[in-house]
Amino acid sequence: MHSNHSLILQGRQLNGERKPMPYHTVYDPRGTVNAVPKPLSGRVIGFSGIKLGILDNTKWNGNKLLRKIVAELEAAYQFEAVNYYRKESFSMTAADELISEIVNNNDIVITAIGD
Amino acid sequence: MQDAIRLEDQGIPTAVIITTEFVHEAEVQKQALGMDDLQPVVIRHPLSTLTDAEIDGRAREAVKKIEAVLKA
Amino acid sequence: MTRIETTETAETTASTDTGNQLPSRLDPDRDLIEYYFEKGFTDGLPVVPPTPQKIDDMVAALGGSPELVECRIPPRWGNLSRQVLAINMVMAGCLPAYAPVVRASLLALSDPHFNLNGVQATTHVACPLVIVNGPVRREIGMNAGHNLFGSGNRANATIGRAIRLVLLNVGGAWPGDLDKSTFGHPGKYTYCIAENEEASPWAPYHVEKGYDGGDSTIMAIAAEAPHSITNHVADDPQGILDSIVSCMSTFAHNNAVSGGHCAVIIGPEHAATISKHNWTRHDVKSYLWYQARNTFGDIAFQHRYGKVYNRNLPKWYSRELDSEIPVVPSIDHIHLFCAGGESGRFSLFLPGWGHMTSPILRALDGSPPKSGDQICVDGMCLL
Numbered sequence: 001m002h003s004n005h006s007l008i009l010q011g012r013q014l015n016g017e018r019k020p021m022p023y024h025t026v027y028d029p030r031g032t033v034n035a036v037p038k039p040l041s042g043r044v045i046g047f048s049g050i051k052l053g054i055l056d057n058t059k060w061n062g063n064k065l066l067r068k069i070v071a072e073l074e075a076a077y078q079f080e081a082v083n084y085y086r087k088e089s090f091s092m093t094a095a096d097e098l099i100s101e102i103v104n105n106n107d108i109v110i111t112a113i114g115d
Numbered sequence: 116m117q118d119a120i121r122l123e124d125q126g127i128p129t130a131v132i133i134t135t136e137f138v139h140e141a142e143v144q145k146q147a148l149g150m151d152d153l154q155p156v157v158i159r160h161p162l163s164t165l166t167d168a169e170i171d172g173r174a175r176e177a178v179k180k181i182e183a184v185l186k187a
Numbered sequence: 188m189t190r191i192e193t194t195e196t197a198e199t200t201a202s203t204d205t206g207n208q209l210p211s212r213l214d215p216d217r218d219l220i221e222y223y224f225e226k227g228f229t230d231g232l233p234v235v236p237p238t239p240q241k242i243d244d245m246v247a248a249l250g251g252s253p254e255l256v257e258c259r260i261p262p263r264w265g266n267l268s269r270q271v272l273a274i275n276m277v278m279a280g281c282l283p284a285y286a287p288v289v290r291a292s293l294l295a296l297s298d299p300h301f302n303l304n305g306v307q308a309t310t311h312v313a314c315p316l317v318i319v320n321g322p323v324r325r326e327i328g329m330n331a332g333h334n335l336f337g338s339g340n341r342a343n344a345t346i347g348r349a350i351r352l353v354l355l356n357v358g359g360a361w362p363g364d365l366d367k368s369t370f371g372h373p374g375k376y377t378y379c380i381a382e383n384e385e386a387s388p389w390a391p392y393h394v395e396k397g398y399d400g401g402d403s404t405i406m407a408i409a410a411e412a413p414h415s416i417t418n419h420v421a422d423d424p425q426g427i428l429d430s431i432v433s434c435m436s437t438f439a440h441n442n443a444v445s446g447g448h449c450a451v452i453i454g455p456e457h458a459a460t461i462s463k464h465n466w467t468r469h470d471v472k473s474y475l476w477y478q479a480r481n482t483f484g485d486i487a488f489q490h491r492y493g494k495v496y497n498r499n500l501p502k503w504y505s506r507e508l509d510s511e512i513p514v515v516p517s518i519d520h521i522h523l524f525c526a527g528g529e530s531g532r533f534s535l536f537l538p539g540w541g542h543m544t545s546p547i548l549r550a551l552d553g554s555p556p557k558s559g560d561q562i563c564v565d566g567m568c569l570l
Contacts, residue, residue: 024213027237029228029278029356031271033264035149041126043187053127055118058498060163061170065132068174069181087118089499091305091543094118103125108185111119113162114133114141114155117304140262140308140365147264 044108047077053106054082057090062113069110081105116144116155123153130181134160156180223278228356230348230376234278245273248283249290257290258297261304263359267293275356279349284327285342287551288405289349292317292379295407295547296350302544306409307360311441312372313540316410316450317350317379318524320393321403323551324381331383333528335452336374336413347377372412380526386455387525388462395468395523396548397556408450408522408546411440413535424461427453427534428474434536435479435514438486443512445499445541448520451475452535454527468523476518484508499542522546 044050054070056063070082083105087094102109119131133141133155145153157180158173165173213222219236223229235241246253246269253270260267276289296303296315306313319329330340338344360366368375384391384400393404418430431451435442442449453461453471461471483506484490486497490508497506504512515521527533539546550556 021215023215024217024219024222024236025239026209026211026213026219026222027242027274028209028211029271029274029352030359031260031265031267031357033147034266035147035264037151038120038124038149040150040152041123041128043128044185045187047182047186057118061165062162064167064170065162065174065177068171069177072174072178073181089543091309091541092302093304094121099118099121099125102122103127106127109119109122109127109129110132110181111122111129112132114116114131114137115160115162143359143365144262147262 047073047079047108049078049080050107051081051083051105052079053085053102053109055085055087055094055102055109055111057087057111057113059090059113059115066110066112116141116153117148119153119155120145120148120150123150128185129153130156130184132156132158132177132181134158134162136160154184156184227361228278228352230351230355232376234352235280237274237277241277242270242273244283245276245281245286246270248286249273258294260293260297260353260358262307262365263357265357265359267297267353267357271357272353275352276345276349279352280341280345281349282327282341282345285346285349287403288317288319288323288327288346291405291549291551291553292346292350292407293353294553295405295549296354298547298549300545301407301409301547303354303358305543306540307354307358308365308367309540310367310369311540312368312370312411313409313441313538313544314368314372314375314378315350315354316374316408316537317347318392318406318408318450318526319379319381319403320384320391320406321398321551322401323403324384329381331381331526332386333530335380335383335527336378343379343381344377347374347379350379351375351377374410374412378410382524383455383526386458386529388458389468389525392522392524393548398548398550399557402554402557403551404548405551406522406546406548408448408537409540409544410450410537411539413452413537416534416536417532418457418534419532422460424464424466424471424474427457427461428471429478431475431534431536432478435475436481438481440538441541442514442538443481444486444497445543446501446516446520447541447544448522448539448546449515450522450524450535450537450539452524452526452537454531454533454535455525455529456532457534458525469518472518472521472523475521476513476515479514480511481514482508483510483512486512516542 054066119129122129141155158176220233223234249269256266256268258267327342329342354360394400414434416430416434418427421427
């Protein structure tokens with residue numbers, strides 16, 4: 001019978017004899033995920049007079065979407081600057097230098113597209 | 116998502132636009148990278164095959180959500 | 188975390204993720220194989236239910252310290268501790284002797300230059316292929332000959348499978364969920380081979396790259412399924428290589444439009460003919476790189492869909508319709524091996540994923556190549 005076979009296989013040696021265990025031991029192959037929690041940055045009060053960064057990850061139509069969004073926002077707000085950036089490839093994270101440049105020159109960022 | 120998390124971590128509020136197809140992946144990534152509170156801006160899938168007029172519609176959908184996500 | 192010994196009730200729980208509770212003890216009447224299927228921990232095939240002894244033996248083979256985290260696997264960024272690696276290896280059916288190969292492979296895949304996050308999530312078919320060099324191949328009984336990519340060899344089959352189980356379970360890249368590959372390919376069950384150094388007329392791959400022949404290494408590359416190349420006619424290098432060039436010169440694979448690396452595996456019969464005419468590894472790679480081309484017009488569909496610049500190709504490629512675009516950016520983007528059975532006039536081309544990933548060559552012990560800048564470009568003077 002299957003369960004007896006398993007019990008025998010998992011038996012421990014006690015006093016030189018195999019004793020059947022009253023249970024199966026099961027294992028989780030997934031491993032833990034332990035992320036260091038990171039808080040969000042503070043939000044802005046309004047959009048007027050601030051610097052807007054646009055990060056395009058180069059996926060299809062992402063650029064068009066972003067430009068149309070900028071057009072809508074510019075109709076409502078006066079930005080100090082609108083800066084455009086492109087990732088090298090949508091399948092890789094942005095280079096550290098690109099991130100630094102964006103951080104140093106913008107107050108908020110809109111990025112697209114994750115699809 | 117990873118780029119957005121890096122930007123937020125360096126003090127830049129970021130609106131990351133994703134489509135409905137990507138919501139689960141975004142959820143997993145932001146939890147794995149420790150920024151549960153990051154709220155993406157979700158628009159209807161797809162984007163890549165839309166006409167210009169349809170993209171206009173998505174842009175309008177996105178703008179309100181962008182304001183909500185970036186403003187205090 | 189995964190196995191708690193208590194003397195309490197028949198079921199005790201251990202948590203791995205928030206909200207994911209797994210009992211570490213189970214009613215003895217439960218069918219273990221079905222249990223692991225139900226939990227969603229398999230690749231679709233039954234896994235070997237781990238026992239305490241098997242796990243202990245595997246952890247010992249990994250060097251002890253079960254809680255030591257070797258690396259993290261995206262996109263879930265799960266911690267690959269030695270205990271968890273042992274669990275996946277036992278489930279795959281590995282012997283403890285395979286541990287250094289599996290570990291080196293996963294360390295290579297988690298190198299940032301490999302971009303495992305991208306490879307796991309892509310809609311493309313590519314998945315990690317591991318190619319083993321050096322004495323370890325014989326020590327653990329790997330197959331480098333007939334049926335190279337096929338079934339029947341425990342080391343090849345279970346090493347590749349253990350890697351895939353880790354990518355699934357620890358990395359969380361489940362098909363249709365975080366793994367968005369439109370088709371996948373059979374290599375996503377297992378994709379691990381050895382170079383046939385004994386049948387090869389040339390120095391092995393890892394020697395070309397600066398290791399000693401006596402070093403054992405693995406090379407990991409994101410690859411499509413192998414494309415077969417038939418040539419039973421040519422009795423000279425050019426004829427055989429022209430067939431390989433023909434296979435490479437298509438705009439259907441990702442290299443053509445996204446650059447990056449690829450692999451070529453020359454069968455021993457073809458290799459014997461090529462080397463009989465004194466062509467070296469370098470000669471072969473150079474010929475392939477120089478000849479394997481598409482026109483820009485082909486790649487751009489003759490501008491039928493608008494003028495596409497294609498930023499994935501290097502900026503120094505001319506975008507005139509009749510200009511010739513190499514399938515990969517350089518000779519060193521072609522990774523050349525000799526493997527497979529000693530009868531049959533066939534070779535293989537394995538396209539890669541594109542410039543978004545780089546193959547990683549790693550010694551089992553993590554040591555760097557000894558010869559640094561290559562002493563022998565083609566390696567023939569060494570072996």
